[in-house]
Amino acid sequence: MKLADVICQDAIIAQLGSGERDAVIEELVQSLGGHIKMKAADVKALAKAVIKRENEASTGIGKGVAVPHVKHKSIREPVAVIGCSQEGIGFASLDKQPVYSVFLLLSPASNPDKHLQAMETIFKNLQKDDFRRFLRQARTPEAIIEAIKDADDDSN
Amino acid sequence: MSEQTYEIEIEIRNPEGLHMRPAMQFVDLANSFESNISVGHQDVSADAKSIMQMTMLAATCGTRLKITAVGSDADLAIEALRDLVDNKFMDDPDLAVGEKEG
Numbered sequence: 001m002k003l004a005d006v007i008c009q010d011a012i013i014a015q016l017g018s019g020e021r022d023a024v025i026e027e028l029v030q031s032l033g034g035h036i037k038m039k040a041a042d043v044k045a046l047a048k049a050v051i052k053r054e055n056e057a058s059t060g061i062g063k064g065v066a067v068p069h070v071k072h073k074s075i076r077e078p079v080a081v082i083g084c085s086q087e088g089i090g091f092a093s094l095d096k097q098p099v100y101s102v103f104l105l106l107s108p109a110s111n112p113d114k115h116l117q118a119m120e121t122i123f124k125n126l127q128k129d130d131f132r133r134f135l136r137q138a139r140t141p142e143a144i145i146e147a148i149k150d151a152d153d154d155s156n
Numbered sequence: 157m158s159e160q161t162y163e164i165e166i167e168i169r170n171p172e173g174l175h176m177r178p179a180m181q182f183v184d185l186a187n188s189f190e191s192n193i194s195v196g197h198q199d200v201s202a203d204a205k206s207i208m209q210m211t212m213l214a215a216t217c218g219t220r221l222k223i224t225a226v227g228s229d230a231d232l233a234i235e236a237l238r239d240l241v242d243n244k245f246m247d248d249p250d251l252a253v254g255e256k257e258g
Contacts, residue, residue, distance in 0.1 A: 061211075062207075063208075112171065112175065113173065113216045113217075115175065116173045116214040116215070119175065119211050120211070120213070120214030123209075123211040123212040126208060127208050
């Protein structure tokens, strides 16, 4: 699987409006929901579910990245969005450092294997120093899309 | 302390697979040992002490993983990690907290 297969590129937010975790999650779910024709009630429920999951255990895995996610019955195929923050977001990360790149992933409730495949794709790429650096330097959605393309080409 | 190498093959039996939360439990436990521990799945080998690498394994239910520990406490590490997997990561808290609600 490629990043381009799972990331909804139109929903990418290069400069997140908030430095606060819950607001960032809401902003990303909202953006994603607008592009995959999600019902308003589902957008609300999904944002709530992601925040609940995040409160149970942080997905801030260090190195300035976090991967908040949830499995939900309203989702048919795993879909992700990237949001970047220049100021950094408090995410209660493992390394206690702020987060600059957020990958928010929504997966179907009934297909755990697909969720794992999407996570594998995201983490395989987040391990690349270059990819993380490009994301951190990106100021426009176009720059993020370019970073995704480079990472996908590099995985071949 | 003498270096020793222990290796076992385990099978992931949680219905949801080795997703992030059980992977974190695994990494936490691995980090409590001094030994170097790696987890192999097909041709991919991950550092058992790195959450990024462990999540990359995408170990679905039924996946067999090879755990290798090298170091003075390798036997203890293997035993503890095997117990964790055998207990399905304490029955996978995700299923209990209703991640599927909505």
